[in-house]
Amino acid sequence: MNAPQLVERVRGGDRRALARAITLVENGAEELRPIMAGLAPHTGRAHVVGFTGSPGVGKSTTTNAVVRAARAQGRSVAVLAVDPSSPFTGGALLGDRVRMQEHSADPEVYIRSMANRGHLGGLSWATPHALRVLDAAGFDVILVETVGVGQSEVDIASQADTTVVLSAPGMGDAVQAAKAGVLEVGDVFAINKADRDGAKSTLRELRQMIAMKDRTDQEWKPPIVMTVASRDEGVGELWERVEQHFAHLEASGELTERRRARARGEVEAIVLELLRARLGGVGADGGLDTLAREVAAGDRDPYTAADLLLKELGADPIP
Amino acid sequence: MNAPQLVERVRGGDRRALARAITLVENGAEELRPIMAGLAPHTGRAHVVGFTGSPGVGKSTTTNAVVRAARAQGRSVAVLAVDPSSPFTGGALLGDRVRMQEHSADPEVYIRSMANRGHLGGLSWATPHALRVLDAAGFDVILVETVGVGQSEVDIASQADTTVVLSAPGMGDAVQAAKAGVLEVGDVFAINKADRDGAKSTLRELRQMIAMKDRTDQEWKPPIVMTVASRDEGVGELWERVEQHFAHLEASGELTERRRARARGEVEAIVLELLRARLGGVGADGGLDTLAREVAAGDRDPYTAADLLLKELGADPIP
Numbered sequence: 001m002n003a004p005q006l007v008e009r010v011r012g013g014d015r016r017a018l019a020r021a022i023t024l025v026e027n028g029a030e031e032l033r034p035i036m037a038g039l040a041p042h043t044g045r046a047h048v049v050g051f052t053g054s055p056g057v058g059k060s061t062t063t064n065a066v067v068r069a070a071r072a073q074g075r076s077v078a079v080l081a082v083d084p085s086s087p088f089t090g091g092a093l094l095g096d097r098v099r100m101q102e103h104s105a106d107p108e109v110y111i112r113s114m115a116n117r118g119h120l121g122g123l124s125w126a127t128p129h130a131l132r133v134l135d136a137a138g139f140d141v142i143l144v145e146t147v148g149v150g151q152s153e154v155d156i157a158s159q160a161d162t163t164v165v166l167s168a169p170g171m172g173d174a175v176q177a178a179k180a181g182v183l184e185v186g187d188v189f190a191i192n193k194a195d196r197d198g199a200k201s202t203l204r205e206l207r208q209m210i211a212m213k214d215r216t217d218q219e220w221k222p223p224i225v226m227t228v229a230s231r232d233e234g235v236g237e238l239w240e241r242v243e244q245h246f247a248h249l250e251a252s253g254e255l256t257e258r259r260r261a262r263a264r265g266e267v268e269a270i271v272l273e274l275l276r277a278r279l280g281g282v283g284a285d286g287g288l289d290t291l292a293r294e295v296a297a298g299d300r301d302p303y304t305a306a307d308l309l310l311k312e313l314g315a316d317p318i319p
Numbered sequence: 320m321n322a323p324q325l326v327e328r329v330r331g332g333d334r335r336a337l338a339r340a341i342t343l344v345e346n347g348a349e350e351l352r353p354i355m356a357g358l359a360p361h362t363g364r365a366h367v368v369g370f371t372g373s374p375g376v377g378k379s380t381t382t383n384a385v386v387r388a389a390r391a392q393g394r395s396v397a398v399l400a401v402d403p404s405s406p407f408t409g410g411a412l413l414g415d416r417v418r419m420q421e422h423s424a425d426p427e428v429y430i431r432s433m434a435n436r437g438h439l440g441g442l443s444w445a446t447p448h449a450l451r452v453l454d455a456a457g458f459d460v461i462l463v464e465t466v467g468v469g470q471s472e473v474d475i476a477s478q479a480d481t482t483v484v485l486s487a488p489g490m491g492d493a494v495q496a497a498k499a500g501v502l503e504v505g506d507v508f509a510i511n512k513a514d515r516d517g518a519k520s521t522l523r524e525l526r527q528m529i530a531m532k533d534r535t536d537q538e539w540k541p542p543i544v545m546t547v548a549s550r551d552e553g554v555g556e557l558w559e560r561v562e563q564h565f566a567h568l569e570a571s572g573e574l575t576e577r578r579r580a581r582a583r584g585e586v587e588a589i590v591l592e593l594l595r596a597r598l599g600g601v602g603a604d605g606g607l608d609t610l611a612r613e614v615a616a617g618d619r620d621p622y623t624a625a626d627l628l629l630k631e632l633g634a635d636p637i638p
Contacts, residue, residue: 033622040620055373128621256615263621264611270625271632272591292583296575301359302447302582303352306589313590 003031007038013137018110025129026115036129039136044259046078046135047246050160051145052182057168058192062229062238063145067103069239075140076108080130082146082156110139125269127159128262157185158265161258162245164188164238167206169198183209186222188241194226194234220248275313287312322350326357332456337429344448345434355448358455363578365397365454366565369479370464371501376487377511381548381557382464386422388558389460395427397458399449401465401475429458444588446478447581476504477584480577481564483507483557486525488517502528505541507560513545513553539567594632606631 001009001020009017024032049066051059063079070077103109114130127144134142146156157163165186189210191202203224210222223241227234249255288309294300320328320339328336343351368385370378382398389396422428433449446463453461465475476482484505508529510521522543529541542560546553568574607628613619 036622037620040614041617044615044617125621259615260608260611263614264607266621267607267610267614267624267628270621271628272594274625274629275591275594288583288586289579291586292579295359295582295586296363296578298360298363301356302444302585302589303355305586306593309586309590310593 003034003038006035007136010035010039010133010137011042015110018133018137019112021133022112022114022130025126025133028126032129036132039132042136043132044135046131046139046142047162048131048135048142048144048160049242050156050163051143051166052156052163052185053166053168057166058229059145059166062166062190062192062227062235063143064102065227065229065232065235066143066239066242067109068232069235070141071103071106071109072236073239076138077110078134078137078139078142079109079111080127080134080142080144081111081113082127082144110134110137125266125273127156128266128269131159157182159262161249161255162187162242164190164242166190166192167202168193169196169202184213186210187220187245188238189222189224190227190234190238191224192227192229195228199226218252220245220252322353322357325354326455329354329358329452329456330361334429337452337456338431340452341431341433341449344445344452347445351448355451358451361455362451363454365450365458365461366481367450367454367461367463367479368561369475369482370462370485371475371482371504372485372487376485377548378464378485381485381509381511381546381554382462383421384546384548384551384554385462385558385561386428387551388554390422390425390428391555392558394459395457396429397453397456397461398428398430399446399453399461399463400430400432401446401463429453429456444585444592446475447585447588450478476501478581480568480574481506481561483509483561485509485511486521487512488515488521503532505529506539506564507557508541508543509546509553509557510543511546511548514547518545537571539564539571 001017006017006021010021021035024035051063051066053059060081063081067077067079103111112130114126131142131144144156144160163185165182165188167189168191189206191199191206193199203226206224210224215221225234225238225241227238229235246255249258291300291305291308295302295305320336325336325340329340340354343354370382370385372378379400382400386396386398422430431449433445450461450463463475463479482504484501484507486508487510508525510518510525512518522545525543529543534540544553544557544560546557548554565574568577610619610624610627614621614624
């Protein structure tokens with residue numbers, strides 16, 4: 001299957017073609033270039049919703065319930081679960097996606113885990129590429145879920161139109177979320193496991209922290225929804241809020257802004273990746289390995305080493 | 320205070336000079352270049368120990384107890400607490416460092432929080448720069464602690480000589496650690512709060528996961544230590560294991576390898592940062608903003624946009 005054929009089949013929603021395209025993204029394959037170029041004119045339709053939150057808040061369960069809510073409204077849904085890969089576990093820990101098998105017979109639902117092999121900047125181009133594939137395949141909604149908290153969780157907000165931040169009672173999650181910097185990227189907040197002790201104080205705490213940010217009357221006020229995703233409680237409301245946020249983005253022109261920022265990040269990531277691929281390959285004398293050896297020994301400082309590498313790359317001198 | 324003066328005072332361990340140098344690192348200031356160059360010949364002495372683990376496992380408490388253990392052996396200690404910054408909370412959440420005040424009267428202990436303002440690649444050069452400052456200041460041991468899990472927690476391993484992975488019973492932490500990819504970067508494991516229910520099963524689980532990785536007889540076998548850091552239990556043993564690991568690194572030559580890899584990453588990060596700073600500034604026609612607009616509209620694919628930017632940068636064409 002050559003690139004134009006793959007592009008055609010992806011556009012037709014062919015499952016095998018989708019799987020193959022995302023595997024190429026995972027592997028950072030050479031063939032990506034013509035495929036991404038071919039898919040580009042057919043993108044921009046899907047509503048991309050990111051899910052973020054600490055381990056244990058019920059991200060997979062919530063994503064699963066949201067798939068149900070979106071399907072109930074007739075939307076086709078793709079789920080992209082981004083996992084950092086681990087030589088220890090490989091795909092084994094993706095077992096929690098198994099519960100997603102509920103939807104496996106539904107032709108309007110596509111679920112895919114993707115390893116993110118620690119490219120520089122983490123999600124920087126792998127996730128946008130995968131979103132491009134699913135978008136061009138015609139899904140109405142793409143849900144992106146990542147594992148863990150920290151930078152990758154904040155990064156996901158730059159990839160999504162709407163970011164849902166999940167927390168749960170009694171894990172000190174509101175505070176931890178603030179530490180990880182995810183509070184300011186949340187468009188919709190959900191407190192899952194809301195039948196547990198402490199849900200009210202988590203709500204209070206979260207409400208206070210969200211109110212700390214100044215917003216004009218025109219700006220979106222992030223709502224907080226209480227859910228028990230395992231029993232489907234509150235998930236309908238959560239989905240409604242997500243759709244309201246999308247309508248707000250469209251009406252305010254912010255959607256265009258966000259998508260331009262996303263494209264900017266994607267292009268930047270590709271430029272840096274192309275340059276980076278060449279850093280190791282530059283001439284023996286100024287080669288990165290030799291320079292790193294000298295820097296490690298204290299014989300050269302890292303900035304002089306960087307200057308030498310840039311010269312080898314043929315880039316114009318930094319003004 | 321000019322750069323050579325600052326370098327001299329940092330080398331003398333002057334607290335105000337240290338604080339100033341790390342603030343410059345935080346802000347990505349222009350003046351870093353001569354300072355880092357001046358400090359470079361005086362680095363390579365300190366043993367850098369990274370602490371990683373999910374929120375709630377007791378990282379700050381453990382770090383604090385480890386400071387005590389290292390001080391008991393007469394080592395001078397610097398602690399670098401790396402926090403992602405948040406416009407919501409600023410430095411307010413650093414309150415948990417307050418307990419570190421135990422050591423505030425000790426001239427051989429220096430504790431510093433550093434915001435990590437989401438430079439591309441997260442820790443990529445800010446942390447190595449701060450380590451360079453503390454190393455040149457003559458501390459025997461530098462403990463690095465970050466907030467959150469995820470990529471930044473894995474990244475810290477590339478900055479440290481020895482990486483300690485913390486977990487605690489009953490949080491599903493072993494599994495979560497595996498998801499976040501931190502298991503394979505751990506040199507020493509600690510199960511903190513080991514007086515709680517489930518400590519034994521956490522130990523069993525962790526032991527199994529560590530054993531999954533093939534190791535030769537010459538390779539280091541990561542030990543697991545049970546601790547109750549709040550009561551100082553097990554912390555002496557933890558510190559002993561950390562020192563054994565360092566001795567192993569020195570004896571096997573792996574220390575040199577790790578430090579070269581660290582220098583390599585630092586130089587690479589500087590090169591990319593220098594190039595990145597110029598991406599936004601390139602000519603109006605091929606400017607990143609214009610290109611991003613076209614890519615977002617589907618009028619141009621991201622690779623063609625990247626090619627145009629590279630041309631503007633004056634870099635040799637990618638072969």
